[in-house]
Amino acid sequence: MPGQDNLNPQAEAHLHGPLFQNAIQTFNEAAAVIKCDPNIAERLRRPRRCLTVSIPVRMDDQSVKVFTGYRVQYNSTLGPYKGGIRYHHNVDLAEVVGLAALMTFKNSVLGLPLGGAKGGICVDPTKLSRAEKQGLTRRYTSEIAAFVGPTKDIPAPDVGTDPQTMAWFMDTYSQEQGGFAQPGVVTGKPVEIGGSLGRNHATGLGVVYVCERALEVNQMKMSGSRIAVQGFGNVGSFAAKFAFERGARVVAVSDVSGGIFNGDGLNIPQVIEHVKKTGFVKGFQGSQAITNEELLEVDCDALLPCALEGQIDVHNAERIKAKIIVEGANGPVTVEATKIMVQNGKFIAPDVISNGGGVIVSYFEWVQDIMSFFWDEADVDLKLKSVILKAFDSVYKMRQEKQIDMRTAAMATAISRLEKAMLLRGLYPR
Secondary structure, three states: OOOOOOOOOOOOHHHOOHHHHHHHHHHHHHHHHHOOOHHHHHHHOOOOEEEEEEEEEEOOOOOEEEEEEEEEEEEOOOOOEEEEEEEEOOOOHHHHHHHHHHHHHHHHHOOOOOOEEEEEEEOOHHHOOHHHHHHHHHHHHHHHHHHOEOOOEEEEEOOOOOHHHHHHHHHHHHHHOOOOOOHHHOOOOOHHHOOOOOOOOHHHHHHHHHHHHHHHHOOOOOOOOEEEEEOOOHHHHHHHHHHHHOOOEEEEEEEOOEEEEOOOOOOHHHHHHHHHHHOOOOOOOOOEEEOHHHHHOOOOOEEEEOOOOOOEOOOOHHHOOOOEEEOOOOOOEOHHHHHHHHHOOOEEEOHHHHOOHHHHHHHHHHHHHHHOOOOOHHHHHHHHHHHHHHHHHHHHHHHHHHOOOHHHHHHHHHHHHHHHHHHHHOOOOO
């Protein structure tokens, strides 16, 4: 990595995680394309602040267990830090640094007045009782409270956390600020305490907005197009639903149990009802069982990977038949696979735009909290469409001008905005 030659490998281990290195690889390629100022590039390769905190929690059996938590504030040039908090047994500082870097570039490319951050606790939340999870959240909030706030750093839910987690976070912060409600400290809250309408389906809807535009620039239409969706959780199920409502033939969907296929198209509302009853997509009447791996290779117009990272890599990239890939998940296509598929004429709408609906509506929630004035769901959806398509169009323009792929163009667009702002603000103290 440029500028890293003299680092102590142990002291700087958090900068050598695979997620962060993957992001930096794309960053370096994009920075070269736009001839980014080398001093700005050097600053953007490092997080501004990394917090590691101990979180003692009294468990239900009255023992005290100490967990490790993190909050990485990567860059705040464009506005307050913004990024989720995840509870997962694999969370470590290196992963959180990588995620914080990606949030910085995502918020920049989306045109939001926000910086990038991420947080997490190394814990398996499924093994905690409700009381233990609440105790964990409240103590974590207290440990990082001096560094967060409506004008400083605004967390949100991520893997293993939810609106209830954000409610506990908000209440703890509010109590420590004198007991006055501070809804703007987090987003992703329940609507009853300052959450935004439209937040629940925002990521899935954003994926479909981007898919529509990607089809359009490739001389296709959503209506009648064949679409496959990997992952049928919050993002994938809503993406499939909105695509179906727009006349697409959703030929395949999948979840952890496997996938289902029907070349004539699945009735997505009926699939959703089936999942509510059985818990999984498998066994849906009138469909053929397929694996998640087979779904990725289905012959279709658009593939929407909305499950986990690294689903398309060098081993299966050559077998992807979809003309367009819209990344609903974070990093479902590796950098190496991207290069292979671009050479094969595939159009990839990268995750920093495609799954940006969640953070866009989180931004809307924060704005509504500050104003104490809330919008109806139709307004939220319309504003989401305006922001995400403006971002897509700016990246597509960069792609055309520089003759590069969409992933590199997205990063180049993000860096360009950050570079201009950082040059205008200058270096403190000089």
